[in-house]
Amino acid sequence: MRRIWEGLVAFEHRGTGTAQERVAASWLRAFLEAEGYAVRLQPFRAPASWGPEVLAISLALGLGAALDQVWLAVLGFYGFWAYFSGWPRPWQALFARARSQNVLAEAGKGPRTLVLMAHYDTAKTYWTYDPKRVRGFRATFLLNAALAALTVPAARWGGLAGAALGVYFLVQAGLLGWRELTAPYVNGANDNATGVAVATRLFLDLAHRPPAGWRVVLALTGAEETGAAGAEALCRSGELPHDAWILNVDNVGAGGLYFATGEGMLAYYPYRGPLVEAAARIPGARPVAYRLAYFDTLPCARRGRTVLTLVRLEGGVPPNWHWPTDRPEAVDWAAVEETLEAARRILDDVLAGFAQAATAGSGR
Numbered sequence: 001m002r003r004i005w006e007g008l009v010a011f012e013h014r015g016t017g018t019a020q021e022r023v024a025a026s027w028l029r030a031f032l033e034a035e036g037y038a039v040r041l042q043p044f045r046a047p048a049s050w051g052p053e054v055l056a057i058s059l060a061l062g063l064g065a066a067l068d069q070v071w072l073a074v075l076g077f078y079g080f081w082a083y084f085s086g087w088p089r090p091w092q093a094l095f096a097r098a099r100s101q102n103v104l105a106e107a108g109k110g111p112r113t114l115v116l117m118a119h120y121d122t123a124k125t126y127w128t129y130d131p132k133r134v135r136g137f138r139a140t141f142l143l144n145a146a147l148a149a150l151t152v153p154a155a156r157w158g159g160l161a162g163a164a165l166g167v168y169f170l171v172q173a174g175l176l177g178w179r180e181l182t183a184p185y186v187n188g189a190n191d192n193a194t195g196v197a198v199a200t201r202l203f204l205d206l207a208h209r210p211p212a213g214w215r216v217v218l219a220l221t222g223a224e225e226t227g228a229a230g231a232e233a234l235c236r237s238g239e240l241p242h243d244a245w246i247l248n249v250d251n252v253g254a255g256g257l258y259f260a261t262g263e264g265m266l267a268y269y270p271y272r273g274p275l276v277e278a279a280a281r282i283p284g285a286r287p288v289a290y291r292l293a294y295f296d297t298l299p300c301a302r303r304g305r306t307v308l309t310l311v312r313l314e315g316g317v318p319p320n321w322h323w324p325t326d327r328p329e330a331v332d333w334a335a336v337e338e339t340l341e342a343a344r345r346i347l348d349d350v351l352a353g354f355a356q357a358a359t360a361g362s363g364r
Contacts, residue, residue, distance in 0.1 A: 008193035013185035017098025046229035048098035058173035066166025073155035085267035100222035108210025113244035118195035119224030122188030190253035253331035255312035269301035275308035
């Protein structure tokens with residue numbers, strides 16, 4: 001497990017759509033092939049950054065309010081709500097200009113599918129992720145959501161309120177433009193080299209002796225940091241049956257262990273099913289309704305699939321989240337190993353329960 005993590009953190013970064021992300025995918029493929037598994041790279045188009053689309057939404061909100069253009073404010077408000085709810089947008093393809101890829105391997109055969117998921121790409125930093133401000137990230141986001149809704153009546157009524165809201169969102173657009181031009185990518189030792197290490201180790205353990213009746217899939221996704229585009233591409237591809245169980249691991253290198261009971265920055269998608277029920281039985285793991293951002297499970301949860309994400313948090317946020325301090329020296333390896341053991345217990349629980357139910361059913 002440590003060898004996987006060390007291999008990923010050796011890259012300066014693994015930014016979505018960059019050469020470093022592609023080389024990291026090739027490294028993961030070579031690692032798994034050396035372990036004896038057939039590996040496929042699943043290519044797809046994705047945004048290189050979330051910034052340009054959110055910048056365009058901010059421009060629509062700002063210009064709509066400032067110029068009394070109701071239609072433009074409505075378009076911006078819809079874009080804001082749809083983007084942060086994970087809904088499809090008709091203009092998405094305009095921003096999906098980068099090439100990314102998922103790294104897929106599988107073992108075992110059977111009518112049921114278990115997916116072990118983690119993203120390997122890394123994010124650009126931004127001033128809102130500064131440790132002095134990041135705990136207010138959620139409050140700032142909700143303020144922006146409320147102000148985005150107000151741009152529609154402000155554009156209709158005009159006057160000083162519309163002008164003030166327009167300036168506010170135009171400044172937001174300017175800050176996002178500056179980010180795109182100047183912000184560096186983070187190393188991603190915690191987010192998410194730790195998750196890849198845990199998910200891959202779980203896969204190797206299960207693949208050595210696959211549970212009867214189960215196909216086990218390892219899905220190491222690209223472009224999570226730019227809208228969970230890798231997980232979205234995987235869901236759309238038809239590779240996974242609708243009744244697949246998906247265990248996602250993200251940011252598990254420091255902090256207390258949590259299991260998400262649902263997620264959604266605006267629209268909220270609760271998790272249901274045996275994975276989250278088993279996680280609730282793990283000593284020391286706490287539940288969290290994750291509203292801060294999104295995981296790779298968002299496209300799956302939105303489709304009603306059985307999912308679970310394990311994450312570690314400090315004060316409600318992942319340690320060193322999208323900040324230059326997300327370096328190898330900030331990772332507590334004991335936390336990674338504890339997460340692996342918790343994930344093993346969850347899988348042992350649900351797989352044993354499924355086997356017992358199947359045996360009882362066949363005996364009737």
